[in-house]
Amino acid sequence: MTAARQCWQVYLRGVRAFVRQPAYLGMTLVQPIIWLLLFGALFKSVARIPGFDSGSYIDFLTPGVVVMLAVFSAGWTGMGFIEDINGGVMDRMLASPVWRGALNAGTVAYGALTVVVQTAVIVLLGLALGANYRGGTVGVLLLILLAALLGTTFASLSNGVAMLARQRETLIGAVTFVQLPLTFLSAALMQRNLVPAWIRTVSKFNPVNWAVEAGRSAAMQKIDWGLVGSRIGLLVALALLSAAFATRAFSKYQRSL
Protein backbone atom coordinates (compact mmCIF):
# COMPACT_ATOMS: atom_id res chain seq x y z
CA MET A 1 0.00 0.00 0.00
CA THR A 2 2.68 2.44 1.06
CA ALA A 3 4.82 1.13 -1.81
CA ALA A 4 2.04 1.82 -4.33
CA ARG A 5 1.56 5.33 -2.94
CA GLN A 6 5.28 5.97 -3.18
CA CYS A 7 5.33 4.78 -6.83
CA TRP A 8 2.43 7.09 -7.57
CA GLN A 9 4.17 10.07 -5.95
CA VAL A 10 7.42 9.46 -7.81
CA TYR A 11 5.38 9.15 -11.01
CA LEU A 12 3.61 12.45 -10.25
CA ARG A 13 6.93 14.17 -9.77
CA GLY A 14 7.80 13.31 -13.38
CA VAL A 15 4.36 14.26 -14.68
CA ARG A 16 4.50 17.65 -12.96
CA ALA A 17 7.91 18.42 -14.44
CA PHE A 18 6.59 17.33 -17.85
CA VAL A 19 3.48 19.51 -17.61
CA ARG A 20 5.60 22.52 -16.67
CA GLN A 21 7.68 22.18 -19.81
CA PRO A 22 5.28 21.22 -22.60
CA ALA A 23 7.84 22.39 -25.16
CA TYR A 24 9.85 19.30 -24.23
CA LEU A 25 7.22 17.06 -25.82
CA GLY A 26 7.55 18.98 -29.06
CA MET A 27 11.32 18.59 -29.01
CA THR A 28 11.17 14.85 -28.45
CA LEU A 29 8.78 14.52 -31.39
CA VAL A 30 10.98 16.25 -33.94
CA GLN A 31 13.12 13.17 -34.50
CA PRO A 32 10.34 10.59 -35.04
CA ILE A 33 8.47 13.02 -37.29
CA ILE A 34 11.59 13.37 -39.42
CA TRP A 35 11.97 9.56 -39.53
CA LEU A 36 8.41 9.14 -40.66
CA LEU A 37 8.62 11.83 -43.36
CA LEU A 38 12.16 11.07 -44.48
CA PHE A 39 12.12 7.26 -44.39
CA GLY A 40 8.60 7.35 -45.83
CA ALA A 41 9.86 9.31 -48.85
CA LEU A 42 13.26 7.60 -49.09
CA PHE A 43 11.98 4.03 -49.08
CA LYS A 44 8.71 4.64 -50.89
CA SER A 45 9.56 2.25 -53.73
CA VAL A 46 10.27 -0.57 -51.23
CA ALA A 47 6.57 -1.30 -51.45
CA ARG A 48 7.09 -2.33 -55.10
CA ILE A 49 9.67 -5.03 -54.24
CA PRO A 50 8.22 -8.43 -55.12
CA GLY A 51 7.25 -10.23 -51.92
CA PHE A 52 6.52 -7.02 -49.98
CA ASP A 53 3.15 -7.58 -48.33
CA SER A 54 1.96 -4.16 -47.23
CA GLY A 55 0.09 -2.00 -49.69
CA SER A 56 2.18 1.11 -49.06
CA TYR A 57 5.45 1.75 -47.29
CA ILE A 58 3.81 4.26 -44.92
CA ASP A 59 1.49 1.46 -43.71
CA PHE A 60 4.56 -0.60 -43.03
CA LEU A 61 6.72 2.18 -41.59
CA THR A 62 4.31 3.84 -39.12
CA PRO A 63 4.24 1.00 -36.54
CA GLY A 64 8.02 0.64 -37.03
CA VAL A 65 8.56 4.31 -36.17
CA VAL A 66 6.16 4.03 -33.20
CA VAL A 67 8.30 1.25 -31.70
CA MET A 68 11.57 2.99 -32.57
CA LEU A 69 10.29 6.05 -30.77
CA ALA A 70 9.56 3.97 -27.67
CA VAL A 71 13.15 2.69 -27.63
CA PHE A 72 14.70 6.07 -28.26
CA SER A 73 12.51 7.97 -25.82
CA ALA A 74 12.51 5.55 -22.87
CA GLY A 75 16.25 4.95 -23.23
CA TRP A 76 16.92 8.40 -21.75
CA THR A 77 14.89 7.84 -18.57
CA GLY A 78 18.08 7.28 -16.54
CA MET A 79 19.20 10.85 -17.22
CA GLY A 80 16.77 11.91 -14.49
CA PHE A 81 18.60 9.71 -11.97
CA ILE A 82 21.95 11.12 -13.00
CA GLU A 83 20.63 14.63 -12.43
CA ASP A 84 19.29 13.47 -9.06
CA ILE A 85 22.68 12.01 -8.15
CA ASN A 86 24.52 15.17 -9.15
CA GLY A 87 22.03 17.43 -7.38
CA GLY A 88 22.05 15.53 -4.07
CA VAL A 89 18.41 14.50 -4.55
CA MET A 90 19.28 10.81 -4.89
CA ASP A 91 21.23 10.60 -1.63
CA ARG A 92 18.43 12.39 0.20
CA MET A 93 15.91 9.91 -1.17
CA LEU A 94 18.10 6.91 -0.36
CA ALA A 95 18.62 8.13 3.21
CA SER A 96 14.84 7.83 3.62
CA PRO A 97 13.06 4.51 4.08
CA VAL A 98 11.42 4.77 0.65
CA TRP A 99 11.02 1.44 -1.14
CA ARG A 100 13.78 1.43 -3.77
CA GLY A 101 11.49 -0.29 -6.25
CA ALA A 102 9.18 2.74 -6.12
CA LEU A 103 11.95 5.08 -7.23
CA ASN A 104 12.41 2.94 -10.34
CA ALA A 105 8.77 2.01 -10.96
CA GLY A 106 7.56 5.60 -10.60
CA THR A 107 10.04 6.99 -13.10
CA VAL A 108 9.46 4.07 -15.47
CA ALA A 109 5.70 4.63 -15.34
CA TYR A 110 6.30 8.26 -16.17
CA GLY A 111 8.58 7.18 -19.04
CA ALA A 112 5.82 4.89 -20.32
CA LEU A 113 3.31 7.74 -20.15
CA THR A 114 5.65 9.87 -22.25
CA VAL A 115 5.88 7.05 -24.79
CA VAL A 116 2.08 6.78 -24.94
CA VAL A 117 1.66 10.51 -25.59
CA GLN A 118 4.45 10.60 -28.16
CA THR A 119 3.34 7.48 -30.05
CA ALA A 120 -0.26 8.74 -30.14
CA VAL A 121 0.99 11.82 -31.96
CA ILE A 122 2.94 9.68 -34.43
CA VAL A 123 -0.08 7.45 -35.04
CA LEU A 124 -2.12 10.54 -35.94
CA LEU A 125 0.63 11.84 -38.17
CA GLY A 126 0.72 8.45 -39.91
CA LEU A 127 -2.99 8.74 -40.47
CA ALA A 128 -2.48 12.15 -42.07
CA LEU A 129 0.18 10.65 -44.34
CA GLY A 130 -2.26 8.03 -45.54
CA ALA A 131 -1.56 5.04 -43.29
CA ASN A 132 -4.45 2.59 -43.26
CA TYR A 133 -5.07 1.18 -39.75
CA ARG A 134 -6.93 -1.99 -40.66
CA GLY A 135 -6.80 -3.16 -37.03
CA GLY A 136 -9.03 -0.26 -36.02
CA THR A 137 -8.94 1.50 -32.65
CA VAL A 138 -8.26 -1.72 -30.75
CA GLY A 139 -5.35 -2.51 -33.04
CA VAL A 140 -3.84 0.95 -32.62
CA LEU A 141 -4.25 0.79 -28.83
CA LEU A 142 -2.48 -2.59 -28.83
CA LEU A 143 0.35 -1.08 -30.86
CA ILE A 144 0.70 1.73 -28.33
CA LEU A 145 0.53 -0.75 -25.45
CA LEU A 146 3.31 -2.85 -27.00
CA ALA A 147 5.43 0.28 -27.50
CA ALA A 148 4.82 1.34 -23.89
CA LEU A 149 5.76 -2.12 -22.59
CA LEU A 150 8.97 -2.11 -24.59
CA GLY A 151 9.53 1.41 -23.27
CA THR A 152 9.28 0.26 -19.63
CA THR A 153 12.00 -2.32 -20.26
CA PHE A 154 14.33 0.24 -21.74
CA ALA A 155 13.45 2.79 -19.04
CA SER A 156 14.40 0.33 -16.27
CA LEU A 157 17.61 -0.66 -18.06
CA SER A 158 18.46 3.02 -18.47
CA ASN A 159 17.79 3.67 -14.77
CA GLY A 160 19.94 0.71 -13.76
CA VAL A 161 22.84 1.75 -15.97
CA ALA A 162 22.53 5.32 -14.66
CA MET A 163 22.81 4.13 -11.03
CA LEU A 164 25.83 1.98 -11.83
CA ALA A 165 27.65 4.42 -14.11
CA ARG A 166 26.53 7.69 -12.45
CA GLN A 167 27.89 9.60 -15.41
CA ARG A 168 26.00 11.25 -18.20
CA GLU A 169 28.64 10.33 -20.79
CA THR A 170 28.53 6.63 -19.95
CA LEU A 171 24.76 6.51 -20.18
CA ILE A 172 24.75 8.38 -23.50
CA GLY A 173 27.34 5.94 -24.80
CA ALA A 174 25.39 2.89 -23.64
CA VAL A 175 22.07 4.14 -25.01
CA THR A 176 23.35 5.16 -28.43
CA PHE A 177 25.33 1.94 -28.68
CA VAL A 178 22.17 -0.13 -28.25
CA GLN A 179 19.46 1.90 -30.01
CA LEU A 180 20.33 1.72 -33.68
CA PRO A 181 21.54 -1.90 -33.89
CA LEU A 182 18.40 -3.10 -32.09
CA THR A 183 16.26 -1.11 -34.50
CA PHE A 184 18.02 -2.32 -37.64
CA LEU A 185 18.04 -5.91 -36.39
CA SER A 186 14.26 -5.80 -36.32
CA ALA A 187 11.49 -5.49 -38.88
CA ALA A 188 10.98 -1.81 -38.04
CA LEU A 189 12.09 -0.57 -41.45
CA MET A 190 12.17 -3.67 -43.64
CA GLN A 191 10.05 -6.76 -43.93
CA ARG A 192 11.74 -9.79 -42.38
CA ASN A 193 11.60 -12.09 -45.39
CA LEU A 194 13.50 -9.50 -47.43
CA VAL A 195 16.53 -9.23 -45.10
CA PRO A 196 19.56 -11.58 -44.86
CA ALA A 197 18.95 -14.82 -43.03
CA TRP A 198 21.28 -14.00 -40.13
CA ILE A 199 19.35 -10.82 -39.36
CA ARG A 200 16.14 -12.84 -39.44
CA THR A 201 17.62 -15.24 -36.91
CA VAL A 202 18.92 -12.51 -34.61
CA SER A 203 15.64 -10.61 -34.77
CA LYS A 204 13.78 -13.56 -33.26
CA PHE A 205 15.52 -12.76 -29.97
CA ASN A 206 15.24 -8.99 -30.29
CA PRO A 207 12.53 -7.52 -28.05
CA VAL A 208 12.28 -4.53 -30.38
CA ASN A 209 11.26 -6.95 -33.10
CA TRP A 210 8.67 -8.59 -30.82
CA ALA A 211 6.99 -5.22 -30.38
CA VAL A 212 7.31 -4.27 -34.07
CA GLU A 213 5.83 -7.47 -35.49
CA ALA A 214 3.03 -7.79 -32.95
CA GLY A 215 2.26 -4.05 -33.15
CA ARG A 216 2.20 -4.08 -36.92
CA SER A 217 -0.05 -7.11 -36.95
CA ALA A 218 -2.42 -5.46 -34.50
CA ALA A 219 -2.65 -2.01 -36.04
CA MET A 220 -2.22 -2.66 -39.74
CA GLN A 221 -3.47 -6.17 -40.45
CA LYS A 222 -6.08 -8.53 -39.16
CA ILE A 223 -5.10 -8.82 -35.46
CA ASP A 224 -3.16 -12.05 -34.90
CA TRP A 225 -4.11 -12.60 -31.26
CA GLY A 226 -1.68 -15.48 -30.78
CA LEU A 227 1.24 -13.32 -31.88
CA VAL A 228 0.07 -10.22 -30.02
CA GLY A 229 -0.71 -12.11 -26.81
CA SER A 230 2.56 -14.03 -26.72
CA ARG A 231 4.63 -10.91 -27.41
CA ILE A 232 2.81 -8.95 -24.71
CA GLY A 233 3.62 -11.79 -22.33
CA LEU A 234 7.29 -11.80 -23.30
CA LEU A 235 7.55 -8.03 -22.98
CA VAL A 236 5.88 -8.05 -19.55
CA ALA A 237 8.35 -10.67 -18.36
CA LEU A 238 11.25 -8.64 -19.71
CA ALA A 239 9.91 -5.46 -18.13
CA LEU A 240 9.77 -7.20 -14.73
CA LEU A 241 13.29 -8.57 -15.10
CA SER A 242 14.73 -5.20 -16.02
CA ALA A 243 12.83 -3.55 -13.13
CA ALA A 244 14.43 -6.07 -10.77
CA PHE A 245 17.84 -5.21 -12.22
CA ALA A 246 17.24 -1.46 -11.76
CA THR A 247 16.03 -1.93 -8.18
CA ARG A 248 19.12 -3.94 -7.32
CA ALA A 249 21.30 -1.22 -8.81
CA PHE A 250 20.37 1.08 -5.89
CA SER A 251 22.16 -1.11 -3.37
CA LYS A 252 25.14 -1.41 -5.72
CA TYR A 253 25.22 2.38 -5.86
CA GLN A 254 25.00 2.68 -2.08
CA ARG A 255 27.83 0.20 -1.65
CA SER A 256 30.03 2.52 -3.67
CA LEU A 257 29.26 5.58 -1.51
Added chain:
Amino acid sequence: MYAAIEATDLRKTYPPGVRALDGMSVSVPAGTIFGLLGPNGAGKSTTVKVLSSLSRPDSGTALVAGIDVLAEPVRVRHAIGVVGQKHGADPEATGCENLVLQGQFYGLGGRELRARAARSLERFGLGEAADRPVKTYSGGMQRRLDIAMGLLHRPQVLFLDEPTTGLDPEARSDMWREIERLAGEEQMTILLTTHYMEEADKLASQLAIVDRGRVVVKGTPDQLKSGLEGDTIQIELPDREDAGRVEALERVGGLGQVMLDGRMVRARVRDGSAAIPVVLAALETQGVRATSVTVARPTLDDVYLRHAGRAFQQAESEPEEVAA
Protein backbone atom coordinates in the same frame (compact mmCIF):
# COMPACT_ATOMS: atom_id res chain seq x y z
CA MET B 1 23.39 9.76 29.73
CA TYR B 2 21.85 7.64 26.94
CA ALA B 3 23.96 7.81 23.79
CA ALA B 4 21.86 8.58 20.72
CA ILE B 5 24.81 7.81 18.47
CA GLU B 6 27.49 5.27 19.31
CA ALA B 7 29.99 4.49 16.60
CA THR B 8 32.98 2.31 17.31
CA ASP B 9 36.10 1.84 15.25
CA LEU B 10 34.59 2.52 11.84
CA ARG B 11 36.89 1.78 8.94
CA LYS B 12 36.29 2.35 5.27
CA THR B 13 38.62 2.36 2.31
CA TYR B 14 37.51 3.50 -1.12
CA PRO B 15 39.09 1.89 -4.13
CA PRO B 16 41.90 2.43 -5.13
CA GLY B 17 42.96 2.52 -1.48
CA VAL B 18 41.86 5.91 -0.19
CA ARG B 19 41.35 5.44 3.52
CA ALA B 20 38.33 7.58 4.40
CA LEU B 21 37.69 6.19 7.88
CA ASP B 22 40.51 4.82 9.95
CA GLY B 23 39.15 3.87 13.34
CA MET B 24 36.49 6.54 13.69
CA SER B 25 34.64 6.40 17.01
CA VAL B 26 32.07 8.88 18.28
CA SER B 27 29.56 8.85 21.10
CA VAL B 28 26.84 11.48 21.19
CA PRO B 29 24.63 11.93 24.28
CA ALA B 30 20.92 12.25 23.49
CA GLY B 31 19.61 15.80 23.17
CA THR B 32 22.94 17.45 22.47
CA ILE B 33 24.64 19.02 19.49
CA PHE B 34 27.80 17.18 18.64
CA GLY B 35 30.25 18.74 16.23
CA LEU B 36 32.62 16.88 13.95
CA LEU B 37 35.23 19.43 13.03
CA GLY B 38 37.90 18.85 10.49
CA PRO B 39 39.33 19.88 7.15
CA ASN B 40 37.91 18.69 3.84
CA GLY B 41 38.73 15.06 3.33
CA ALA B 42 39.03 14.28 7.04
CA GLY B 43 36.22 11.72 6.85
CA LYS B 44 33.35 13.79 8.23
CA SER B 45 30.95 13.20 5.34
CA THR B 46 31.83 9.53 5.15
CA THR B 47 31.02 9.23 8.86
CA VAL B 48 27.63 10.83 8.27
CA LYS B 49 26.97 8.55 5.28
CA VAL B 50 27.77 5.47 7.33
CA LEU B 51 25.76 6.56 10.38
CA SER B 52 22.76 7.49 8.22
CA SER B 53 22.77 4.05 6.52
CA LEU B 54 23.58 5.52 3.13
CA SER B 55 26.95 3.82 2.97
CA ARG B 56 28.48 0.78 4.67
CA PRO B 57 31.77 0.66 6.54
CA ASP B 58 34.32 -2.10 5.89
CA SER B 59 34.31 -2.80 9.62
CA GLY B 60 33.18 -1.31 12.91
CA THR B 61 29.81 -0.95 14.60
CA ALA B 62 27.27 1.86 14.73
CA LEU B 63 24.16 2.34 16.84
CA VAL B 64 21.86 5.26 16.09
CA ALA B 65 18.80 5.89 18.27
CA GLY B 66 19.56 2.52 19.82
CA ILE B 67 19.30 0.69 16.47
CA ASP B 68 22.12 -1.20 14.80
CA VAL B 69 22.70 0.69 11.55
CA LEU B 70 24.29 -2.24 9.75
CA ALA B 71 21.68 -4.80 10.80
CA GLU B 72 18.52 -2.70 10.51
CA PRO B 73 19.11 0.17 8.10
CA VAL B 74 15.41 0.69 7.33
CA ARG B 75 14.50 1.17 10.99
CA VAL B 76 17.35 3.63 11.36
CA ARG B 77 16.10 5.58 8.34
CA HIS B 78 12.75 6.09 10.06
CA ALA B 79 14.44 7.44 13.18
CA ILE B 80 16.83 9.92 11.57
CA GLY B 81 16.75 13.04 9.47
CA VAL B 82 19.59 13.70 7.05
CA VAL B 83 20.58 17.01 5.54
CA GLY B 84 23.40 16.38 3.13
CA GLN B 85 26.13 18.65 1.95
CA LYS B 86 24.41 19.19 -1.39
CA HIS B 87 20.91 20.58 -1.69
CA GLY B 88 18.56 17.63 -1.60
CA ALA B 89 15.43 19.25 -3.00
CA ASP B 90 14.18 18.73 -6.54
CA PRO B 91 14.79 22.11 -8.22
CA GLU B 92 11.96 21.65 -10.73
CA ALA B 93 9.33 21.00 -8.04
CA THR B 94 7.90 23.54 -5.61
CA GLY B 95 8.82 23.66 -1.93
CA CYS B 96 5.46 22.21 -0.99
CA GLU B 97 5.70 19.37 -3.53
CA ASN B 98 9.16 18.50 -2.26
CA LEU B 99 7.94 18.27 1.32
CA VAL B 100 4.91 16.17 0.43
CA LEU B 101 6.99 13.71 -1.60
CA GLN B 102 9.50 13.50 1.25
CA GLY B 103 6.68 12.78 3.72
CA GLN B 104 5.39 9.97 1.48
CA PHE B 105 8.83 8.38 1.62
CA TYR B 106 8.40 8.13 5.40
CA GLY B 107 4.94 6.64 5.13
CA LEU B 108 3.06 9.85 5.94
CA GLY B 109 0.15 10.86 3.78
CA GLY B 110 -3.20 12.52 3.32
CA ARG B 111 -4.45 15.65 5.00
CA GLU B 112 -2.11 15.22 7.96
CA LEU B 113 0.92 15.31 5.67
CA ARG B 114 -0.28 18.37 3.78
CA ALA B 115 -0.95 20.22 7.04
CA ARG B 116 2.44 19.26 8.38
CA ALA B 117 4.15 20.43 5.17
CA ALA B 118 2.33 23.77 5.33
CA ARG B 119 3.28 24.30 8.99
CA SER B 120 6.84 23.40 8.24
CA LEU B 121 7.06 25.88 5.35
CA GLU B 122 5.67 28.64 7.60
CA ARG B 123 8.08 27.81 10.37
CA PHE B 124 11.08 28.06 8.06
CA GLY B 125 9.88 31.32 6.55
CA LEU B 126 9.03 29.71 3.22
CA GLY B 127 5.26 30.18 3.40
CA GLU B 128 5.15 32.67 0.57
CA ALA B 129 7.53 30.66 -1.59
CA ALA B 130 5.69 27.39 -0.97
CA ASP B 131 4.31 27.13 -4.50
CA ARG B 132 7.35 28.39 -6.35
CA PRO B 133 9.83 25.99 -7.98
CA VAL B 134 12.85 25.48 -5.74
CA LYS B 135 15.21 26.60 -8.52
CA THR B 136 13.95 30.16 -7.91
CA TYR B 137 14.98 30.02 -4.20
CA SER B 138 18.06 31.75 -2.80
CA GLY B 139 20.82 29.63 -1.27
CA GLY B 140 19.58 30.34 2.24
CA MET B 141 15.99 29.46 1.34
CA GLN B 142 17.09 26.18 -0.24
CA ARG B 143 19.07 25.32 2.86
CA ARG B 144 16.06 26.04 5.08
CA LEU B 145 13.95 23.81 2.85
CA ASP B 146 16.60 21.06 3.13
CA ILE B 147 16.30 21.25 6.91
CA ALA B 148 12.51 21.36 6.77
CA MET B 149 12.62 18.17 4.69
CA GLY B 150 15.01 16.53 7.13
CA LEU B 151 12.69 17.32 10.04
CA LEU B 152 9.30 16.61 8.49
CA HIS B 153 8.94 13.12 9.95
CA ARG B 154 10.11 14.30 13.39
CA PRO B 155 13.33 12.30 13.65
CA GLN B 156 15.06 11.60 16.95
CA VAL B 157 18.49 12.21 15.48
CA LEU B 158 19.38 14.80 12.88
CA PHE B 159 22.51 14.72 10.74
CA LEU B 160 23.64 18.04 9.34
CA ASP B 161 26.53 17.73 6.92
CA GLU B 162 28.12 21.17 6.58
CA PRO B 163 24.80 22.97 6.91
CA THR B 164 26.14 26.48 6.33
CA THR B 165 28.75 25.94 3.62
CA GLY B 166 28.10 28.41 0.84
CA LEU B 167 25.71 30.59 2.82
CA ASP B 168 26.20 34.32 3.26
CA PRO B 169 26.91 35.53 6.82
CA GLU B 170 23.33 36.58 7.48
CA ALA B 171 21.83 33.28 6.32
CA ARG B 172 24.50 31.50 8.33
CA SER B 173 23.57 33.19 11.60
CA ASP B 174 19.87 32.48 10.90
CA MET B 175 20.78 28.84 10.43
CA TRP B 176 22.76 28.81 13.68
CA ARG B 177 19.78 30.17 15.59
CA GLU B 178 17.54 27.49 14.08
CA ILE B 179 19.95 24.69 14.96
CA GLU B 180 20.28 25.93 18.55
CA ARG B 181 16.50 26.08 18.84
CA LEU B 182 16.14 22.49 17.61
CA ALA B 183 18.45 21.16 20.25
CA GLY B 184 17.14 23.47 22.95
CA GLU B 185 13.37 23.32 22.57
CA GLU B 186 12.93 20.04 20.77
CA GLN B 187 15.56 18.01 22.59
CA MET B 188 16.82 16.64 19.33
CA THR B 189 20.20 14.98 19.03
CA ILE B 190 22.17 16.66 16.28
CA LEU B 191 25.38 15.53 14.68
CA LEU B 192 26.87 18.43 12.82
CA THR B 193 29.90 18.41 10.59
CA THR B 194 31.69 21.58 9.74
CA HIS B 195 35.02 22.93 8.70
CA TYR B 196 34.30 26.29 10.28
CA MET B 197 35.97 26.60 13.66
CA GLU B 198 33.61 29.37 14.63
CA GLU B 199 30.56 27.25 13.85
CA ALA B 200 31.74 24.31 15.91
CA ASP B 201 32.68 26.63 18.74
CA LYS B 202 29.30 28.33 18.77
CA LEU B 203 26.94 25.38 18.30
CA ALA B 204 28.48 22.21 19.58
CA SER B 205 28.30 21.25 23.23
CA GLN B 206 30.68 18.40 22.48
CA LEU B 207 33.24 18.44 19.78
CA ALA B 208 35.50 15.93 18.10
CA ILE B 209 38.29 17.09 15.89
CA VAL B 210 38.82 14.65 13.06
CA ASP B 211 41.79 14.22 10.82
CA ARG B 212 42.63 11.49 8.34
CA GLY B 213 39.60 9.38 9.18
CA ARG B 214 39.82 9.34 12.94
CA VAL B 215 39.11 11.49 15.99
CA VAL B 216 42.27 13.19 17.19
CA VAL B 217 40.79 14.87 20.25
CA LYS B 218 37.37 15.45 21.80
CA GLY B 219 35.74 17.48 24.54
CA THR B 220 33.74 20.64 24.97
CA PRO B 221 35.03 23.60 22.97
CA ASP B 222 36.17 25.24 26.23
CA GLN B 223 37.93 22.14 27.47
CA LEU B 224 39.77 21.87 24.21
CA LYS B 225 40.85 25.49 24.25
CA SER B 226 41.78 25.57 27.92
CA GLY B 227 43.86 22.47 27.34
CA LEU B 228 46.12 24.90 25.56
CA GLU B 229 47.62 27.10 28.18
CA GLY B 230 48.32 30.77 27.48
CA ASP B 231 48.63 32.41 24.08
CA THR B 232 49.69 31.49 20.63
CA ILE B 233 52.59 33.43 19.27
CA GLN B 234 53.04 33.42 15.55
CA ILE B 235 56.18 34.68 13.87
CA GLU B 236 56.46 35.25 10.16
CA LEU B 237 59.91 34.93 8.62
CA PRO B 238 61.09 36.53 5.39
CA ASP B 239 62.16 33.17 3.89
CA ARG B 240 61.69 29.48 4.46
CA GLU B 241 64.00 28.40 7.23
CA ASP B 242 65.32 25.05 8.21
CA ALA B 243 64.37 23.81 11.63
CA GLY B 244 67.92 24.21 12.97
CA ARG B 245 67.82 27.98 12.93
CA VAL B 246 64.65 28.29 14.96
CA GLU B 247 65.75 25.67 17.45
CA ALA B 248 66.99 28.49 19.64
CA LEU B 249 63.35 29.26 20.43
CA GLU B 250 62.94 26.01 22.22
CA ARG B 251 65.46 27.19 24.77
CA VAL B 252 63.50 30.37 25.49
CA GLY B 253 61.93 30.08 28.92
CA GLY B 254 58.16 29.56 28.99
CA LEU B 255 57.92 28.85 25.29
CA GLY B 256 56.48 25.50 24.26
CA GLN B 257 55.29 23.51 21.25
CA VAL B 258 57.46 25.35 18.79
CA MET B 259 56.42 24.41 15.28
CA LEU B 260 57.86 25.51 11.99
CA ASP B 261 55.56 25.52 9.02
CA GLY B 262 57.08 27.06 5.91
CA ARG B 263 57.74 30.70 6.73
CA MET B 264 55.63 30.51 9.89
CA VAL B 265 56.79 29.67 13.36
CA ARG B 266 54.10 29.02 15.94
CA ALA B 267 54.63 28.52 19.64
CA ARG B 268 52.65 28.51 22.85
CA VAL B 269 53.51 30.82 25.71
CA ARG B 270 51.86 31.87 28.96
CA ASP B 271 52.04 35.60 28.35
CA GLY B 272 52.36 36.43 24.69
CA SER B 273 53.13 40.12 24.77
CA ALA B 274 55.85 39.76 27.39
CA ALA B 275 57.48 37.03 25.33
CA ILE B 276 57.81 39.00 22.11
CA PRO B 277 61.09 40.83 22.87
CA VAL B 278 62.69 37.65 24.19
CA VAL B 279 61.62 35.65 21.16
CA LEU B 280 62.87 38.28 18.73
CA ALA B 281 66.20 38.48 20.55
CA ALA B 282 66.61 34.72 20.46
CA LEU B 283 65.99 34.68 16.71
CA GLU B 284 68.39 37.60 16.24
CA THR B 285 71.24 35.58 17.79
CA GLN B 286 70.71 33.01 14.99
CA GLY B 287 70.69 35.77 12.40
CA VAL B 288 66.98 35.31 11.70
CA ARG B 289 64.88 38.45 11.38
CA ALA B 290 61.11 38.24 11.80
CA THR B 291 58.78 39.99 9.32
CA SER B 292 55.92 40.14 11.77
CA VAL B 293 54.84 38.78 15.12
CA THR B 294 51.26 38.22 16.25
CA VAL B 295 49.87 37.08 19.58
CA ALA B 296 46.44 35.49 19.90
CA ARG B 297 44.21 33.84 22.46
CA PRO B 298 43.95 30.13 21.72
CA THR B 299 41.38 29.16 19.11
CA LEU B 300 40.17 25.81 17.90
CA ASP B 301 42.64 26.29 15.09
CA ASP B 302 45.40 25.99 17.65
CA VAL B 303 43.74 22.93 19.11
CA TYR B 304 43.70 21.38 15.67
CA LEU B 305 47.31 22.31 15.07
CA ARG B 306 48.31 20.83 18.38
CA HIS B 307 46.57 17.49 17.85
CA ALA B 308 46.80 16.99 14.11
CA GLY B 309 50.34 18.30 13.87
CA ARG B 310 49.59 20.63 11.00
CA ALA B 311 47.63 23.82 10.47
CA PHE B 312 43.97 23.59 9.56
CA GLN B 313 44.34 25.69 6.41
CA GLN B 314 47.22 23.54 5.27
CA ALA B 315 45.14 20.39 5.70
CA GLU B 316 42.30 22.06 3.81
CA SER B 317 44.44 22.65 0.79
CA GLU B 318 45.49 19.01 0.58
CA PRO B 319 43.70 16.77 -1.92
CA GLU B 320 40.00 16.34 -1.27
CA GLU B 321 38.39 13.24 0.05
CA VAL B 322 37.25 11.04 -2.82
CA ALA B 323 33.85 12.51 -3.57
CA ALA B 324 31.25 9.80 -3.57
